[in-house]
Amino acid sequence: MNGGASVLDAAFAALADPTRRAILSTLAQGDATVSELAAPFAMSLPAVSKHLKVLEASGLISRTRSAQFRPCHLERAVLDEVDDWIQEHRKVWDERLDKLDEHLKNLQRGEEGRDGK
Amino acid sequence: MNGGASVLDAAFAALADPTRRAILSTLAQGDATVSELAAPFAMSLPAVSKHLKVLEASGLISRTRSAQFRPCHLERAVLDEVDDWIQEHRKVWDERLDKLDEHLKNLQRGEEGRDGK
DNA sequence: TAGTTAATTAACCAAACGGTAAAGTAGGCA
DNA sequence: TGCCTACTTTACCGTTTGGTTAATTAACTA
Numbered sequence: 001m002n003g004g005a006s007v008l009d010a011a012f013a014a015l016a017d018p019t020r021r022a023i024l025s026t027l028a029q030g031d032a033t034v035s036e037l038a039a040p041f042a043m044s045l046p047a048v049s050k051h052l053k054v055l056e057a058s059g060l061i062s063r064t065r066s067a068q069f070r071p072c073h074l075e076r077a078v079l080d081e082v083d084d085w086i087q088e089h090r091k092v093w094d095e096r097l098d099k100l101d102e103h104l105k106n107l108q109r110g111e112e113g114r115d116g117k
Numbered sequence: 118m119n120g121g122a123s124v125l126d127a128a129f130a131a132l133a134d135p136t137r138r139a140i141l142s143t144l145a146q147g148d149a150t151v152s153e154l155a156a157p158f159a160m161s162l163p164a165v166s167k168h169l170k171v172l173e174a175s176g177l178i179s180r181t182r183s184a185q186f187r188p189c190h191l192e193r194a195v196l197d198e199v200d201d202w203i204q205e206h207r208k209v210w211d212e213r214l215d216k217l218d219e220h221l222k223n224l225q226r227g228e229e230g231r232d233g234k
Numbered sequence: 235t236a237g238t239t240a241a242t243t244a245a246c247c248a249a250a251c252g253g254t255a256a257a258g259t260a261g262g263c264a
Numbered sequence: 265t266g267c268c269t270a271c272t273t274t275a276c277c278g279t280t281t282g283g284t285t286a287a288t289t290a291a292c293t294a
Contacts, residue, residue, distance in 0.1 A: 009135055016129035017282085021202070028209040034241060047283055049242060054281095068240045068291045074210060079203065085138070086200050092145040093191060134252085151271060164253055166272060171251095185261045185270045 007059065011082050014058035019043070020051050024074065027061065033069045124176065128199050131175035136160070137168050141191065144178065150186045 014020055023037050038048040052072060055061045059078040063070050131137055140154050155165040169189060172178045176195040180187050 008138065009133060012129050012133035013281095016126060016133055018126055019282090021125065024206060025209075028206055035239090043282095044284065045241070046243085046285085050282070053242090065290095070241065076207075076210060079207060079210070083200075083203050083207065086196065086203065089141060089145055090193075090196060090200065092142075093193060093196070096145060096147065096191075136252090152269095160252095161254065162271070163255085163273080167252075170272090182261095187271065 007078060007081055008085055010058040011060060011078050014054050014060055015082070017051065017054075019048075020055055023048075023051060023055065023072075024060065027072055027074045031071045031073045033071055037072065124195060124198055125202055127175040128177060128195050131171050131177055132199070134168065134171075136165075137172055140165075140168060140172065140189075141177065144189055144191045148188045148190045150188055154189065 015024075019041060022040070026032060026037055026040070034045065034049060034052060037052070038045050041048060052061065052063070055072075056063055059075060062073050062075050064073065132141075136158060139157070143149060143154055143157070151162065151166060151169060154169070155162055158165060169178065169180070172189075173180055176192060179190050179192050181190065
């Protein structure tokens with residue numbers, strides 16, 4: 001039921017940092033170089049470089065070379081996987097809440113019985 | 118443009134751990150106690166307890182008391198916020214890719230000019 | 235060739251993380 | 265009252281994370 005979660009590990013971990021999310025937001029408006037991405041932050045270049053390495057390792061971005069620049073580029077696939085996980089769980093969640101709602105309407109009180117294994 | 122990101126910080130960080138995602142999956146099928154949630158894992162009770170504390174702090178779950186049990190319960194709101202962030206970025210992403218596509222069709226070559234600030 | 239710009243790598247540090255074992259707390263139950 | 269059950273809290277430990285500065289690599293430019 002669970003085929004390869006390490007992508008999600010890295011993706012969620014990458015998304016957990018506000019600096020990295022801001023970088024992704026910037027990048028959503030177009031490719032950018034490391035210096036350009038670093039500009040808005042009160043943070044050294046190497047720090048941003050590390051964030052980009054994390055993002056690249058997660059697969060959320062890719063980097064190419066253009067002379068001495070390393071333009072960064074967003075990649076959709078991993079964000080799609082993250083979205084898939086969330087949608088899947090929201091679905092089950094919803095169904096479950098519907099059932100619970102129905103259940104409550106039927107019982108109208110706490111029978112205490114979670115459906116044991 | 119960015120009002121309060123700390124919820125996302127905590128939520129993404131919480132989701133970054135596979136054990137915690139598994140706990141959420143279990144919980145999606147119904148509320149459960151700490152011991153029940155811990156059962157599938159080769160991990161001590163305190164470890165699971167910590168994970169639950171992280172999940173609770175992120176707002177992804179809530180916990181009540183029922184005698185000596187602490188049944189855990191999924192909360193939708195935060196997952197919805199996470200979903201919102203992702204949808205927002207997928208949207209911009211898509212628009213941008215569409216524009217790029219169009220742009221490429223118009224130019225058919227690398228004019229090298231990123232639209233500078 | 236020497237110098238400048240762009241970015242990464244290396245070494246280091248403090249704080250956070252994920253786990254442990256052991257002790258403490260709180261609520262049934264005999 | 266005293267014990268069992270269900271959990272949490274408290275050290276403690278090794279690893280990872282996010283940042284720093286300094287040194288290095290790579291490519292353009294004079």
